[in-house]
Amino acid sequence: MDKRVLFDFEIAFTNGGGIQGKDFRLDIAGETISDQALADYLVQDMRLLMVGSVKILNKQIIEEKHKRRPIDEASGTAHLIDLSHTIEHGLVTYKGLPAPIICDYLSREESRKTYAEGTTFQIGKIEMVSNTGTYLDCPFHRYADGKDLSEVGLERLTDLEGIVVRANYHETLDIDASFFQGKELRGRAVLVHSGWDQYWTTEKYFEQHPHLTEDAARYLVACGVKLVGIDSVNIDDTRGKSRPVHSLLLKEEILIVEHLRGLELLPDEGFTFSALPPKFKGVGTFPVRALAKIR
Structure with missing residues (x-):
């Protein structure tokens, strides 16, 4: 009934x-x-x-x-989908980088000494590298004269028209330009769904992972995209020392979001994407609460 x-x-x-x-x-x-x-x-x-x-x-x-x-x-009615991983004490996002330390600066127990009876507060303390959790890269991450987080305009971070490009990691780890051809890309946030996020917090997540190729990056630059995101450990192939995808995209002020999750929940089109970091000066990457709004 x-x-x-x-x-x-x-x-x-x-x-x-x-x-x-x-x-x-x-x-x-x-x-x-x-x-x-x-x-x-x-x-x-x-x-x-x-x-x-x-x-x-x-x-x-x-x-x-x-x-x-x-x-x-x-x-x-708009439907919101959270595309971010949860950041918690001890989380390893990228092998070789330290995990965040999350603790009390002021505990509720200690605050009882300061405030009226029955009134307590907690003030947290966080120590972490900026490449933690689901995070956004802006030009300063790669280039000393590039825009840092405080200089990126809100219009580059909020309510971007989105498109999901499916590139199943079972079929290939090398996501080349052919995956993006024949699609409406200009001015959009292009989110690459490989399915690799299922290995988040496991050792396999850091092994050979899905990534864009240099020719894919060149194609996306030529198409004038605004942002590129991926649900794996890095948008570049990390087996070598060069990072052509970061270099090409960030040089053209095309933002990057890595370590996304839940892209299988999105339609291919018909949504907007937002990823807002704090307004830090002198920082090129930082965690975001990434989300999609499905219309």
């Missing part, structure tokens, strides 16, 4: 007055729905302005045939 939510509500306006509703019924897709989701839906659906508090009261989930499409499956 379909599920519906039955509830009362009270909405107050910041400029005075309010409205109430009793025995309101809405179709839902799952077994439950949060009060916040209901509040947000009411405000949006009724096109309310200057809304203050919204109270959801006497909420019940009932079995009743749907009248229309469930509100939590409404068309046009």
Whole structure:
């Protein structure tokens, strides 16, 4: 049987007055729905302005045939997908680089000495190299006169039109220009899905891994892409000492994101990509919370 939510509500306006509703019924897709989701839906659906508090009261989930499409499956609602690995104490992202040290600078126990009874805080302390977790490379990472994180514009990092290029590591580790031909690339974030992220935190992750070839990098530069990401340990072949992909892309201010995850959850097109690092001066790479927004 379909599920519906039955509830009362009270909405107050910041400029005075309010409205109430009793025995309101809405179709839902799952077994439950949060009060916040209901509040947000009411405000949006009724096109309310200057809304203050919204109270959801006497909420019940009932079995009743749907009248229309469930509100939590409404068309046009953006769906966010996290494409970042979790950074934790002792995580090894790249063999040979130290793992982060994550600890308390001020513990909750120690904070009891400073604040009123029942009030505690934690202040964390983090020591790590900037190449940790899912991270973004900008030109300064490769070139001394290149833009650092503080100089990269937000338009290069946020809501970029995205495309996923599938290059299964079972078939090849050398991802050449042929994988990108015949696709709409200009001005986009190009995310390479190899499936290698399944080995994250294992020894195999650091072994021979999927990577772009030099001719792929040259092709992407010629096509005017804005960003290139990959779900493996490095966008370059790390068996040698040269890094042609980094060199070519970063010279043209094409940003790089390495150690992505979850690209199998994305459609090939029809999404935007964001990867925002802190605004550090004199730093060329740093962890990001990478995400896709599927329209």
